Structures are given as C-alpha cells and as structure tokens.
Amino acid sequence: MSAELAEGLARYLRSRLPGSAEVTVDEIAQISGGASRETFRFRARYRDAAGGDVERRLILRRDPADSLIETERRNEFEAYRAFFGTSVPVPEVLWLEEDPAHLGSPFFIAVEVCGFEANPILLQSEPFIPLHRKIGERKWTILGEIARHDPKELGLDAVMKPAAPDTAWKTQLDYWEGVIDADELTPQPIIRWAIRCLRQNPPPPAQKISVVHGDFRSGNFLYDAEGTIHAVLDWEMAHLGDPLEDLGWSFNRVWCYGRDDRRGGLLPREEAIAIWERASGLRADPVALRWWELFNCVKGQGIWLSAAKAWNDGTNRDPILVYASWFPTNAQDRHALELMGEL
C-alpha cells in the first residue's frame, strides 16, 4: 500500500507544483484511522521551479473508499484555511482534491505540525501535571477565540450551512436524533429521555452564530512539554451554530481523563467557563450551557452508536470503532443522568 500511495502522492504533487522536478515521496506512516478519515504523514522532496532543493513534512487526510461525507470534507478544509494565520492555531492546508481518480478517494494535504503530542491521557502524567493550569487556560482561550471570530469575515458563511440563533439548537438535535434512530443497535432509554427533555425545554436563542469546531476536546490539539498548544485538529464536524455547543462539548464527562471533576482532565468547569467568557466576549448563560451539555450527551452517544454500527455492518473493522463504542457509552449515559439531576 505504501509504495502505491507514495507513487500516487508524488504524481499529484508534480501536478500541483508547477516547475518542480524530481518529486519523491517516502516515510509514509498512518497516524489514525476511524470511520471517517484516514490520516498519514509523509515526506516530500523535490526541486522547485527556482532550482532549490525542498523537503516538506506533509499530512494526507483521505476519505475511506465508501465515504459519503463530501460536504464535511470541504467544511474541514475551509475551516483550516480560514483560521490559519489567526489567533486560533491550526495547520496550514495546501490542496483539497475531490476527484477520487488520484488516490482512490477524495483527500486534502496539509503541512505537518511536527514534534508535539496529542494524546489526552499523557496529560495526566509527568511532566504535564504541573502544566494543567497553563494548558487549560490556553485551551479554553482558543475555544473562546473560535467563538469570537465572525464566520462572514472568515468566508465560512459561503461554505457552511447557514444557522439561525433561534433554531440552531433544533437543527443539531434533529440531526443527532436522526443518527441515533438510524444507527442504534440496542434501545437507548436514557438518551431518549434526554432528547425529550431537550425538546420540551429548548435553550434561549444563541447570542451569536459562530463557527463551531464540533469536536473541541483534549485529544484534538497538539501540545508540547512547556504547555503550549500548537494546533487545533480534527475540524471535520465544523459547522455554523451556537458557540455554547462547543463549550458544552469540551465539558463532556467522557473527556475527564483525570477521572475526577476536571474537564478535559485539566480544569474545573467554572474556571474553564470564566476563561472562555474572557476570550470570547460572550456570556455562558447557565441555563443555555446546561442545555448544550445535555445535548452533547445525545451527540456523543450518537457518535459511539454509529461506531458500533459501522463495525457491526462490516463497513469499517478498525478496532478503534469497537473501543469507541464499548468505552464511553455508559459514562455518556451517566453524564446525561447527572445533567438531568438524577445522580
């Protein structure tokens, strides 16, 4: 697979680098799989149009052969493109290719942000424990910055589906209830209860429509041993919506890697809220935020149930899908019960 992929990538780069010569691709290594995207790192070397020798460490993000999530691929690419160079650190993206002829399925290529960690469990060991405050401050500041940006100024209103302040909640809840309807393999009495609660008590209208990352959590940013965050990754669920959706997702108990009350394994919820409010210039209304936290239990369960179905159907037999279903589902139910006042 590697030789074929290297050849395909080299051919593609030749087509995208006018005047380049002696293009080679090697050191291909898969970084992650999962149900939606395969991610590889690789080294590209070539002589550029000016005759200089160039070496670049790049990332390939490719859809599985049977992927149907076209709009999300473009959303992800455009989110990276839009935020690059702003106060929100992201990798630089180079090319989005939607023709499957080149590498078997659509893909995009980005510049690799090298030498840092993403593992959220590693944050619970030395030397990172004394850095929790610093990393947490930065994490929720970045999230606030995402919320603060204007989607129109970023050009993302032309790419992403529009959202309205009074119906953003319904769009998301309808979507994820639909996912659960389609993908559950066993009945889900707790999450169905949560859905009823959410519909019966909709949140106040969003104070603004922002870009919502959709999966902002410990595990989706690159950090170093000094506690600096270098890039926010995995924007494939990015969309326009209520910025409290992102804040709520970051508080999901499933991400409490310290197995205590610190959200994302880093900071208590109230401190994270204060940081986010300072950075975003917005207010995290307690009632609205609770709604979005409970919604995120529904969304989370939708994701874990979809992983189970994809493996069960044979669509994707990557073992991570089994783990992504077995490990979080009961904790997700318990978080929903906690938010409904039952624990």
Add this chain to the structure above:
Amino acid sequence: MKPDIVPVLKDLEARLVGVISPKIQPAYHGGTIAFVGFMLGILADEWDRSADRLVEENRAIRAIFAAASPGTADPVLLDRLRALAQVVEPNVRVSALKAANDALRAALIDLHVAVERTDSEEARRIDTMIRRELVASTERRALSTANF
C-alpha cells in the same frame, strides 16, 4: 477453565498496553494493539458480571411492568408490558438474556413516555421507578476504567 478468565484478560491487557504496543512500528499499529489491550480489560469487567447484571436488570424492568396499571398506559401498551413481564428466558446464555433485555428496554422507553404524559399519582410512581432503575442500570454497567 484454569487459570480463570478474568486474571488472564487483565494480564493480557497489561502486556499489550504496557509492553508490546510501545514497541510496534509504525505507531498507528502500536496504537491499535493498545486499543485491543484496553478492550480485553473491558471484557474482563464484563465476563464475570454480564449474566448476573442482565438477570437483575431484566427482573427489575419486569417488576416495573408488573406495577403498571390501567391509569399509566393505554391498553395496547399495557398488554405488551404484561406479556413481557411474564416472559422467562429459555436459558441464562448471555445472548438470550441480552435479547430479552433489548425487548424490555424498548418497552421501557414507551412506558416512560406514557407516564411522562399522564398526570396522576400512579404515573408519577411508575416514573420514579423508571428513573431509579435507569440510574441503577448505569451503576451495574460501570467500567472499572471509565472516566465517569
């Protein structure tokens, strides 16, 4: 079988996660091995308790159904609940218990919706029983390694 399954699974988990996966290249495949190790740990949690948990849960849900009266659900739903309350699983294989559990939990959802819509003491009593059982079900299903 000896040695017992649970300590074997736990030992395999520790080996795969702590010893073998860090040595596997590329790191992606090492990560996959680590996930397999974590899953063996989950199976260790489930192996011994799975049948007991399902028996207890099925019994608890049937007790709720037996307590539901005409004031809490429509006749069609009540008939379904009464029929499910009287079912006895053919054996204690996990697959049989699980199939019964699925049918019971699906009906539990319908009963929960029904009592939420009914304004009566009886409906509130059943609603309380359902809420307590749903909390208890998550305690039975808790993983030793869970984040919450």
